[in-house]
Amino acid sequence: MQKFSAFSLARQAVGRHLGWRPQWRSAAPKPSYDIIIVGGGGHGLGAAYYLAKQHGLRNIAVVERGWLAGGNTARNTTIIRSNYLFEQSSSYYEHALKLWEGLSEELNYNVMFSQRGCLMVAHTVHDVQVFKRHVYANRLNGIDNEWLTPEETKAFCPPLNISPNIRYPVLGAALQRRAGTARHDAVAWGFARAASDLGVDIIENCEVTGIDRDPSGKVTGVQTTRGPIRAGKIGVSAAGHSSVVLAMAGIRLPLQVNPLQALVSEPVKPAFPCVVMSNTIHAYISQSDKGEMVIGAGTDSYVSYTQRGGLHIPAHTLEAICELVPDFRRLRMLRSWGGITDNTPDRSPITAKTSVPGLYVNCGWGTGGFKATPGAANLFAWTIARDEPHPINAPFTIERFRDGTLIDEAAAAAVAH
Amino acid sequence: MLLIDCPYCGPRAEIEFAYGGEAHIARPAADVSEAEWAAFLYLRDNTKGVLAERWRHSHGCGRFFNALRDTRTDRFHAFYEIGTPRPDVGDAA
Numbered sequence: 001m002q003k004f005s006a007f008s009l010a011r012q013a014v015g016r017h018l019g020w021r022p023q024w025r026s027a028a029p030k031p032s033y034d035i036i037i038v039g040g041g042g043h044g045l046g047a048a049y050y051l052a053k054q055h056g057l058r059n060i061a062v063v064e065r066g067w068l069a070g071g072n073t074a075r076n077t078t079i080i081r082s083n084y085l086f087e088q089s090s091s092y093y094e095h096a097l098k099l100w101e102g103l104s105e106e107l108n109y110n111v112m113f114s115q116r117g118c119l120m121v122a123h124t125v126h127d128v129q130v131f132k133r134h135v136y137a138n139r140l141n142g143i144d145n146e147w148l149t150p151e152e153t154k155a156f157c158p159p160l161n162i163s164p165n166i167r168y169p170v171l172g173a174a175l176q177r178r179a180g181t182a183r184h185d186a187v188a189w190g191f192a193r194a195a196s197d198l199g200v201d202i203i204e205n206c207e208v209t210g211i212d213r214d215p216s217g218k219v220t221g222v223q224t225t226r227g228p229i230r231a232g233k234i235g236v237s238a239a240g241h242s243s244v245v246l247a248m249a250g251i252r253l254p255l256q257v258n259p260l261q262a263l264v265s266e267p268v269k270p271a272f273p274c275v276v277m278s279n280t281i282h283a284y285i286s287q288s289d290k291g292e293m294v295i296g297a298g299t300d301s302y303v304s305y306t307q308r309g310g311l312h313i314p315a316h317t318l319e320a321i322c323e324l325v326p327d328f329r330r331l332r333m334l335r336s337w338g339g340i341t342d343n344t345p346d347r348s349p350i351t352a353k354t355s356v357p358g359l360y361v362n363c364g365w366g367t368g369g370f371k372a373t374p375g376a377a378n379l380f381a382w383t384i385a386r387d388e389p390h391p392i393n394a395p396f397t398i399e400r401f402r403d404g405t406l407i408d409e410a411a412a413a414a415v416a417h
Numbered sequence: 418m419l420l421i422d423c424p425y426c427g428p429r430a431e432i433e434f435a436y437g438g439e440a441h442i443a444r445p446a447a448d449v450s451e452a453e454w455a456a457f458l459y460l461r462d463n464t465k466g467v468l469a470e471r472w473r474h475s476h477g478c479g480r481f482f483n484a485l486r487d488t489r490t491d492r493f494h495a496f497y498e499i500g501t502p503r504p505d506v507g508d509a510a
Binding site: 241243244247252253254255256257301302303304305306308310311312345401402403 | 418419432435438439452455459460461462463465468470488489490491
């Protein structure tokens with residue numbers, strides 16, 4: 001692997017940058033692996049990396065139906081934060097946030113992690129109460145989160161309109177200063193490069209069409225569009241297609257997929273200093289390093305695998321944003337797209353063993369999986385390698401829905417999802 | 418936006434409707450196991466293909482009805498009243 005450094009950059013510059021080589025190997029499937037990860041997004045590639053790096057396993061493949069990181073890794077709005085209400089959730093997301101803080105160095109790849117702060121804006125008395133409860137709960141768990149008055153909110157993010165007369169007035173905001181954004185593609189590329197360097201085979205255009213099991217029920221491999229591949233263990237990290245893949249092993253999941261839409265504006269000079277979120281109007285705003293305003297909208301209500309949704313959903317978000325940030329009214333929107341989010345009933349993820357021996361699943365990240373990428377990958381790798389969950393992801397089982405031990409961030413967010 | 422053909426009111430815009438999730442999920446008897454009860458409450462087929470689903474015309478007649486929609490294309494293939502059997506539309510797309 002070519003190391004990135006000021007020295008290597010200077011040396012390549014002397015060679016007119018003709019000496020750069022591909023960052024990872026494009027592999028063809030071997031007949032057999034110890035572990036196969038299904039899904040070549042950030043979570044899957046990261047799991048393969050941590051399996052190789054931290055658990056000393058080498059004979060690993062990541063199989064991806066399309067191209068690397070072409071699903072939700074490429075489609076999210078890149079917001080990273082850990083200010084969830086329940087301690088199970090906040091410790092999971094905080095585990096991820098701590099890994100984000102060292103990720104560029106660990107991978108020798110600039111993931112452009114920018115801790116510019118995330119404001120969660122309150123528009124109603126109910127929002128204020130809910131967010132203050134989050135602030136207190138987070139601080140008890142040692143996670144930074146603070147309450148800002150409307151004037152303090154305006155000082156932190158000057159483009160916001162804090163007039164009391166607008167449809168969704170700013171009554172204050174919860175601020176997590178360590179929150180921020182990262183470059184989504186770089187996360188996938190960085191993990192792919194580092195995993196490949198440790199011997200992981202990354203196999204694109206290889207769709208899993210079946211899961212093979214022996215008479216005892218244990219997994220023995222997968223059928224794919226590029227032929228059968230044997231495997232001792234299979235980790236499914238297939239986001240919107242988790243239900244489809246696990247159905248091949250006879251497992252039903254507590255998941256429904258919904259389209260979630262996002263859009264970007266034309267690029268402009270730096271004009272928006274932080275991340276602003278509003279659960280009430282389903283708006284998620286930040287400015288990318290390219291200068292585009294990256295805007296996330298709400299989910300469509302129905303089950304769909306189409307990666308597109310109705311225009312009335314982003315229209316609702318944009319109407320509210322144009323009042324909340326009047327500067328945006330003259331911005332033209334360049335592109336919009338959709339992703340399919342795998343939502344659990346309690347809006348908390350599943351990172352766990354399944355009822356099938358040798359089959360593991362990391363899914364249910366719904367509308368917020370990007371922020372967890374290194375944490376979920378790290379704990380999913382642990383779960384696969386040791387055949388038991390890490391204490392942090394131990395509560396995030398499928399069985400919690402049977403046992404009634406929900407981690408109800410759906411109710412905690414106090415939004416009509 | 419979807420165009421939804423309410424069996425009672427005719428075709429209307431999606432914003433008049435509330436989604437009701439997967440259809441034909443029967444409530445089990447009271448003495449089922451915890452696993453079966455959890456399956457009734459939470460487990461869903463999450464079909465990629467033709468899905469039978471419930472809609473409620475919440476800003477219209479207020480009535481529930483069922484629809485068959487292909488989740489790969491979002492195209493509707495049938496609308497039918499609650500209590501009637503699921504029409505056969507094959508492997509529609």
